[in-house]
Amino acid sequence: MDSVFNIWKTNRRLHLKYLKNYNVKQLNTIPLGFNNNLIWNIGHIIVAQQALLYKTAGLEGYVSDTMFNTYKPGTKPNREIQQEEIDELKILLLALVELTKVDYQNNLFSNFKPFKIETGFKLNTIEDAILFNNYHEAMHYGIIKSITNLI
Structure with missing residues (x-):
């Protein structure tokens, strides 16, 4: 799983560049x-x-309910995000990879419940979910690259 976490961290670093290189308006x-x-x-x-x-897996995780409700699936931007929240997202991008890796190594996800994603993917194990997460984040990276061509 080390290579999966390394791919994830590399992808998150790519996302971080956008937070560092674009201003609040952009x-x-x-x-x-x-x-x-x-x-x-x-x-x-x-x-x-x-x-x-x-x-x-029945765990709380590391983001606030407010943040979760702002960005969860099915939502759209409904307010201008300010620099303070952008700075928080910068920290979370890489920190959550490391925290998740430690939690995975410590078997914190032992109560993972299999489920099916809207798109039809069946995630039977925590490893399936981690792999799907990398796919999902890469898909959004493509969307981000498309947006940057237009702003």
């Missing part, structure tokens, strides 16, 4: 033809990971 801009923005996509991958791994 991060909040929703281009024509899109229903979200750069910051929503980054917040979304953070809370989706928390839901996929922690909530399905």
Whole structure:
């Protein structure tokens, strides 16, 4: 699983570059033809990971309910995200990879409940969920790259 966590961390570093290289206005801009923005996509991958791994194992995770409700699946940007929250997302991007890796090594996900994603993926194990998370985050990275071409 080390390589899976390394891929995940590399992907998160790519996302982090957008938070560092774009200003608040650019991060909040929703281009024509899109229903979200750069910051929503980054917040979304953070809370989706928390839901996929922690909530399905009956664990609280590491993000606040407010953050979870702002970026969870099915939401759209509904306010301008300010620098303070952007800074928090910067920290969470990489910190959650390390925290999750430690939690995985400590077998914290032993109560993982298999489930089926809307798209049809069946996640039977925590390892399936971690692998799917990498796929999901890579998909959002593609969306982010598309958005940056328009802002």
